[in-house]
Amino acid sequence: MSIWEYANPKKFLTTSERVMPALWVSAAVLCTVGLIWGFFFTPDDYRQGSTVKIIFLHVPAALIAINAWFMMLVASLIWVVRRHHVSALAAKAAAPIGVVMTLIALITGALWGQPMWGTWWEWDPRLTSFLVLFLFYLGYIALWEAIEDPDTAADLTSILCLVGSVFAVLSRYAVNFWNQGLHQGASLSLDKEENVADAFSNPLYVCMVGFGLLFLALVLYRTGTEIRARRMRALMLRERMQA
Amino acid sequence: MRALLLRDLRLALRAGGGFGLGLAFFLIVTVLVPFSVGPQSELLGRIAPGVLWLGALLACLLSLDRLLALDWEDGTLDLMATAPLPLEAVVTIKALAHWITTSLPLVLAAPVLGVLLNLPTAGFLWLVVSLLLGTPALSVIGTFGAALTVGLKRGGLLMSLLVLPLYVPTLIFGAEAARRGAAGMAVETPLLMLAGISAATLALLPFASAAVLRVNLR
Numbered sequence: 001m002s003i004w005e006y007a008n009p010k011k012f013l014t015t016s017e018r019v020m021p022a023l024w025v026s027a028a029v030l031c032t033v034g035l036i037w038g039f040f041f042t043p044d045d046y047r048q049g050s051t052v053k054i055i056f057l058h059v060p061a062a063l064i065a066i067n068a069w070f071m072m073l074v075a076s077l078i079w080v081v082r083r084h085h086v087s088a089l090a091a092k093a094a095a096p097i098g099v100v101m102t103l104i105a106l107i108t109g110a111l112w113g114q115p116m117w118g119t120w121w122e123w124d125p126r127l128t129s130f131l132v133l134f135l136f137y138l139g140y141i142a143l144w145e146a147i148e149d150p151d152t153a154a155d156l157t158s159i160l161c162l163v164g165s166v167f168a169v170l171s172r173y174a175v176n177f178w179n180q181g182l183h184q185g186a187s188l189s190l191d192k193e194e195n196v197a198d199a200f201s202n203p204l205y206v207c208m209v210g211f212g213l214l215f216l217a218l219v220l221y222r223t224g225t226e227i228r229a230r231r232m233r234a235l236m237l238r239e240r241m242q243a
Numbered sequence: 244m245r246a247l248l249l250r251d252l253r254l255a256l257r258a259g260g261g262f263g264l265g266l267a268f269f270l271i272v273t274v275l276v277p278f279s280v281g282p283q284s285e286l287l288g289r290i291a292p293g294v295l296w297l298g299a300l301l302a303c304l305l306s307l308d309r310l311l312a313l314d315w316e317d318g319t320l321d322l323m324a325t326a327p328l329p330l331e332a333v334v335t336i337k338a339l340a341h342w343i344t345t346s347l348p349l350v351l352a353a354p355v356l357g358v359l360l361n362l363p364t365a366g367f368l369w370l371v372v373s374l375l376l377g378t379p380a381l382s383v384i385g386t387f388g389a390a391l392t393v394g395l396k397r398g399g400l401l402m403s404l405l406v407l408p409l410y411v412p413t414l415i416f417g418a419e420a421a422r423r424g425a426a427g428m429a430v431e432t433p434l435l436m437l438a439g440i441s442a443a444t445l446a447l448l449p450f451a452s453a454a455v456l457r458v459n460l461r
Contacts, residue, residue: 132408132411135404135407135408136408138404139401139404139405139408142401142404142405143391143392143401143405146392146395146398146401147394147395152394152458152459152461155455155458156391156455156458156459159391159451159454159455159458160391160405162451163387163409163448163451164408164409167408167409167411167412168408170412170440171408171411171412171415173412174411174412174415174416174436175411175415177415177416177419177432177433177436178415178419
């Protein structure tokens, strides 16, 4: 029994279908509980008023946006090294989720920034990095869509993902150098005294776990769809060959 | 290797390679900027380093389309791939030829256009130095983008989408170096970073480009 067994699409489908209902339910419960708790049962911040509550959408979305790219990087590496098709398809499946999460983070950030910083958009390092990340996602998805042959597409996009990751990190530092920025420091960390007050951090943790599970469920679901789409393509090609 | 370089240079200099197109584009961008932001020379001088860097970058991007596409269409690329020269070297030579025919003229033209934009006197030297250090990275990254999209019909737009985010760090450090130079501040840090990016991309990206090209030639 090794993890590589799940590179078999059949095995992957049966297992993921067994896990998915539990994932969907727990993701839905945690997101609902976390968001309702966060939006309705936390006190207003003494300086930011009720706008602080956007944190419960903004932070988990941003977290997933970055981790989705990281997951794509790992999946691309596995595809390049061991050529497991499920891995390439999982990377493909994660990209649209990542781009939506990036967009949610950007939009909620703008909605929060308008009353707080007095501006919808600021060329701040974090904001700019997310915009660049958004562009990376768009390019990645567009390349997948543009190439007919799935294996070629998987090869090219995974190399793009590897190169892009290096440049994404580089951009992060370049952008930091370029503008010091407005964005506050990390809201949650293990090694610092100053964290967000408990009243906010507890529902935030719930939301983060909920979003993580939601992401997992969505990736599994979309990967399953991709596997079936590939199977269908293969069947259609075979039929055309016989005709 | 030298034969390949000379061939690419000759092709670019004669018709079809698009030599001069980038230069003309650079000129047009620079001339249009004062029309769009207004004729205040003080303001123009302030934004000149950034505008010139952006213009050079866009002109460079414009010519990437033809970098591999022509060779792909007439099958030369297949021959190059089967030649004894490793594909990594072919890609590097291609990037070098692109740099010599597109970026080098831009570097030389930049100070002249700087006059049009009222660039402060202190800025000329650092503008040229930053462009000299930064444009190799632009060419090498562009070659990677061209290799990614070589098999696609009308891949030009897609290539721009893929390449532009990769250009961000180079643009930031390049324009920052030129801006600091023009303002009379210390330029070492951005220049060093710029040189580092150029050196690292030159060392590593040809492998990615060659890998991508092999997939496309499969």
